[in-house]
Amino acid sequence: MTAADTTERFRSAVEKRDLAALDGLFTEDVRLFSPVKFTPFEGRPMVLGLFGVLLRTFEGFRYVGHLEGEALTSAEGAEVPSEILLFRASVNGREIHGIDLLQFDEAGRIKEFTVMVRPMSAVQALGAAVLEGLAADGLVPDPAAG
Numbered sequence: 001m002t003a004a005d006t007t008e009r010f011r012s013a014v015e016k017r018d019l020a021a022l023d024g025l026f027t028e029d030v031r032l033f034s035p036v037k038f039t040p041f042e043g044r045p046m047v048l049g050l051f052g053v054l055l056r057t058f059e060g061f062r063y064v065g066h067l068e069g070e071a072l073t074s075a076e077g078a079e080v081p082s083e084i085l086l087f088r089a090s091v092n093g094r095e096i097h098g099i100d101l102l103q104f105d106e107a108g109r110i111k112e113f114t115v116m117v118r119p120m121s122a123v124q125a126l127g128a129a130v131l132e133g134l135a136a137d138g139l140v141p142d143p144a145a146g
Contacts, residue, residue, distance in 0.1 A: 001108035003081040004068070010102065010110065011063055011085060017055045022048060026110045031075065033114040035098075036127030046139065047113070053133030057126070058096075061089040073103050073112050080104055080111070091129050096122040 006025050013021035023044075031040040032047045041050050065086035070079045085100045098117035105111040117123055135142040 003083060003102075003104040003108050006104060006108050006110060007066070007068075007083045007085070007102060011066075014051075014055070014061070015063065019048065019052050019055060022051055024109075026113075027105055030110055031112050033074070033112070034130075035115055035117050035123050036130055049137060049139045050130070050134065053130055053137060053139075057091055057129045057133055058089040059091065061087060063087050071101070071103065074114075075112065091122065091125045094122040094125040096126065 009021065010025050013019075013025070026044045026047055028044050029042070030044055030047050031042050032050060033040045034050075041047050063085050065084075067084040067086075069082060071082040072079055080103050082101060082103045085102070087096075087098050087100065089096050089098075096117050097119075098115060101112075101114040101116070102110050103112040103114075117126060131140070131143060134140040135144075
């Protein structure tokens with residue numbers, strides 16, 4: 001599988017909200033860097049759980065552009081094939097503009113995934129909605145219970 005194949009399969013799965021189709025696209029030790037959390041989400045089960053929440057949270061999600069090239073990974077600092085998907089969506093009425101940066105291993109699977117969104121009010125709305133969804137799915141402790 002090439003990085004381009006993975007990107008196309010990823011894009012199709014997200015646009016169809018098909019969580020099961022995402023499973024084989026990530027490495028076991030995938031790291032997802034989110035705009036709403038300082039440390040990355042780590043490991044395929046956690047990242048797939050997060051995508052389950054995101055697919056329910058985003059409204060009107062659509063990819064609007066695609067760039068490809070190479071970039072350094074955060075973990076190894078190695079230059080690897082990388083692709084950027086530009087997107088638009090809304091969360092609780094807040095319009096979001098963002099990018100998904102996908103970085104691949106030698107087998108073409110996603111090893112690192114970075115999400116960047118703007119504006120700040122959308123980041124805040126997204127953070128609250130994602131935390132609520134993760135707690136509802138039992139992936140993080142419920143902040144309301146503390």
